[in-house]
């Protein structure tokens with residue numbers, strides 16, 4: 014899969030209605046992130062979100078749940094350290110699905126690369142209440158250190174920054190070499206989520222500093 018199929022803005026949500034708002038504003042990459050739901054509940058919400066994404070030709074990835082992604086024909090999954098191991102998910106899903114892996118360190122990014130992920134969600138950038146049990150905060154300095162090491166090793170994998178990211182953070186994050194950002198509360202909690210999505214997209218697509 015080429016980088017071109019990975020967008021620079023991933024919007025993370027728990028609700029199809031919110032996915033619709035951001036897709037209407039031009040976002041084309043949604044992560045549905047649900048916790049503590051039955052398979053049936055997950056599936057119902059995922060199917061609704063998938064219908065929204067198909068309407069707007071946006072990609073839908075599911076957090077944690079490769080079996081459900083295969084079941085409903087989503088575009089991919091995002092997997093953390095406690096989820097199905099990436100080689101197992103790849104064997105289940107094949108090459109057409111996007112698989113993203115969470116990382117907090119260079120070592121984990123390298124392991125993900127060996128396992129054939131399509132992108133890495135690197136974070137957290139700063140404290141956020143959206144996710145429980147956060148890994149150590151990276152800050153800009155953490156991104157600089159890790160992205161520089163990747164560059165030296167000539168590793169080119171889309172790195173998506175995540176965790177407490179606001180619109181104002183985007184230029185400095187892009188300067189570290191990240192490919193894009195994954196955001197939830199900065200859009201969900203905005204007074205005007207459509208306008209906010211457009212601002213994120215314009216910051217991200219006018220930049221030339223993609224990794």
Ligand code: TZP
Pocket residue numbers: 025046136137140141142143144175176177178195196197198199
């Ligand atoms: N993984 C690391 S931080 C985070 C996830 C899912 C939450 C991102 O949401 P927000 O609201 O943009 O901090």
Ligand code: MG
Pocket residue numbers: 076077091092093094095096
């Ligand atoms: Mg997970």
